[in-house]
Amino acid sequence: MPPADTYWEDLRALALSSGLHSVAVTSADPLQRAREQIENRLERNLVNGMQFTFRNPVRSTTPTMSVEGAKSIIVAARSYDVRDAPDDDALGKYPARVARYVWHDHNAALKKSLEIVKKRLKADGHRAVVFADDNSVVDREVAWRSGLGWFGKNANILLPGVGSYFVLGCIVTTVELPVGAPLDDGCGPCVRCLSSCPTDAIVSPGVIDSHRCLSWLLQKPGVFPREYRVALADRIYGCDECQSTCPPTQRSSVTGEVPVAITSRHRRHIDVVWMLSAADKELLDACDPWYIHERNPLWLRRNALIILGNIGDPDDADVRRALEAMLRSNEPVLRAHAVWACARLGLTHLLSGFDTDPDDMVRAEFAHLPTCRDDL
Numbered sequence: 281m282p283p284a285d286t287y288w289e290d291l292r293a294l295a296l297s298s299g300l301h302s303v304a305v306t307s308a309d310p311l312q313r314a315r316e317q318i319e320n321r322l323e324r325n326l327v328n329g330m331q332f333t334f335r336n337p338v339r340s341t342t343p344t345m346s347v348e349g350a351k352s353i354i355v356a357a358r359s360y361d362v363r364d365a366p367d368d369d370a371l372g373k374y375p376a377r378v379a380r381y382v383w384h385d386h387n388a389a390l391k392k393s394l395e396i397v398k399k400r401l402k403a404d405g406h407r408a409v410v411f412a413d414d415n416s417v418v419d420r421e422v423a424w425r426s427g428l429g430w431f432g433k434n435a436n437i438l439l440p441g442v443g444s445y446f447v448l449g450c451i452v453t454t455v456e457l458p459v460g461a462p463l464d465d466g467c468g469p470c471v472r473c474l475s476s477c478p479t480d481a482i483v484s485p486g487v488i489d490s491h492r493c494l495s496w497l498l499q500k501p502g503v504f505p506r507e508y509r510v511a512l513a514d515r516i517y518g519c520d521e522c523q524s525t526c527p528p529t530q531r532s533s534v535t536g537e538v539p540v541a542i543t544s545r546h547r548r549h550i551d552v553v554w555m556l557s558a559a560d561k562e563l564l565d566a567c568d569p570w571y572i573h574e575r576n577p578l579w580l581r582r583n584a585l586i587i588l589g590n591i592g593d594p595d596d597a598d599v600r601r602a603l604e605a606m607l608r609s610n611e612p613v614l615r616a617h618a619v620w621a622c623a624r625l626g627l628t629h630l631l632s633g634f635d636t637d638p639d640d641m642v643r644a645e646f647a648h649l650p651t652c653r654d655d656l
Contacts, residue, residue: 281404288457291354294400298393300356301446302439304426305457308350311341314421326483328490329500332415339416346416347409347452352459354451355422356394357429357437360386361445372551373598376587379495379518381447383548385569387413390449401453412449419448427460433485434473434522438466443529466528473522478511482522494519498583501573503616503641506648509586516550516583517570552584552591556602581606582617589621594656604630612639619645626652 281287288305295303318337321327327334344350360381394410401408411417420437423429429437429444436444440463467485474482481492490496494511495518497504504512523529547566555563563577573579585606592599606618607630615634619642622630634646 284456284458287455291397291400291457295354295356295393295397298396299358299389300393301359301442302357302428304355304423304428304460306353306355306422306426306459308343308347308353308452311343311418311421311425314418315341318418321487326487326489326491328496330490330496335415340418341421343417343452346411347407347454349407349454350452352453352455352457353417353422353426354397354453354457355419355426355428356390356397356449356451357423357439357446358386358390358393358449359442359446360384371549372554373596374552374588374591375549376514376516376552376555376584376591377549378516378547379520380445380523382517382570386447387449388569390447394449394451398451398453401451401455404455406453406455408451408453408455410449410451412447417450417452419450422450423448424462425460427463430463430466431486432473432526433467433471434477434482434526435486435488436523438526438528440466441528443526443531444523445529470527472525472527476521476525478513478519478521479508499571499573499579501576501579503613504582504586506620506650509620510590510650512583512586512590514587514591516552516555516580516587517567552587553598553602555584556581556588556606578611578613582613585614585617585621589624589650590653592621592625594625594627599625600627600630603627607631607634612637612641615639616642616645620650623649623651624653626656 292303315337318334322334339345343353362383391410391412394412398408398410423437424431429439432438432444437448438444439446479492479494481489483489492508494508494515497508498517550566560577563580564575567580588599603618603622606614609615615637619631619634622628631646634642637643
């Protein structure tokens with residue numbers, strides 16, 4: 281076995297040659313600071329039903345529970361800033377924005393690169409397990425503790441000189457490697473991300489209230505909060521605002537590569553009228569690899585209805601047909617959000633009888649109709 285420093289340099293070179301942009305190491309000791317922060321968010325009721333690493337804080341902050349005998353964690357970042365990629369072939373009349381990190385399946389490409397490093401570790405006799413987009417490890421905390429980057433005020437990890445347009449993943453392994461140290465805060469007095477959030481979800485530096493975060497509200501099942509529907513604008517998946525206004529991210533971001541080996545799909549937008557009429561399988565296939573609660577297209581259509589209310593043309597026959605179909609839906613959630621969208625578009629004449637809808641949710645929407653959009 282070569283010296284730890286030499287072995288790490290070999291692994292690092294392999295990682296960078298496999299398509300990763302930056303790698304670092306920390307110990308597999310418990311992530312005590314992250315556990316305390318998770319518990320604090322839960323106590324303050326900031327989680328709003330979010331699971332992921334909140335589901336089991338002890339497990340997600342104790343790497344040895346995932347890999348017995350673990351001594352080190354290799355953490356890696358892969359850029360998803362594909363700025364020069366062509367736009368979608370067919371935007372449609374009512375395109376909704378997709379967050380940058382899912383224009384392509386960058387997590388799949390990240391895992392593929394990490395698997396290359398894992399195979400080397402296992403060939404050398406070490407246990408190693410890859411975790412990416414996984415609730416078993418708080419990867420942002422690992423990235424911070426390793427010195428890969430610092431926590432920005434928007435709670436994202438910023439890499440020195442290149443910002444936050446990165447997906448993160450790690451390898452928990454039984455080999456002992458030289459560890460890095462946390463970096464100094466690189467944000468300084470800048471608070472642009474706080475003021476840019478459409479719903480003021482960043483309640484203090486590094487602290488997100490998930491009751492307001494559009495990225496989470498788009499994924500959470502149930503009724504989309506009325507107070508944030510207008511702020512949603514044309515976003516269908518994720519929200520990039522706190523990153524798109526971040527000076528280091530915009531000034532120096534590393535351009536990533538399109539993971540052609542993973543998928544040829546490129547989706548920056550998706551037409552919301554099409555989403556309301558597409559077959560379930562067709563819609564789910566088009567929106568892969570998004571997180572969709574229980575893989576139920578109901579939530580995609582709910583979101584599409586809000587966006588249609590925000591950007592649709594009430595004089596367009598396609599818009600009216602889509603709304604009329606949703607008003608007849610057997611799903612109360614869709615009828616409720618279609619009621620809202622109709623009122624936003626000034627199509628209240630379509631809502632006759634909804635004050636007596638058999639579902640409480642739909643009647644509540646009818647009782648709280650929004651005003652018509654200012655531009656109509």
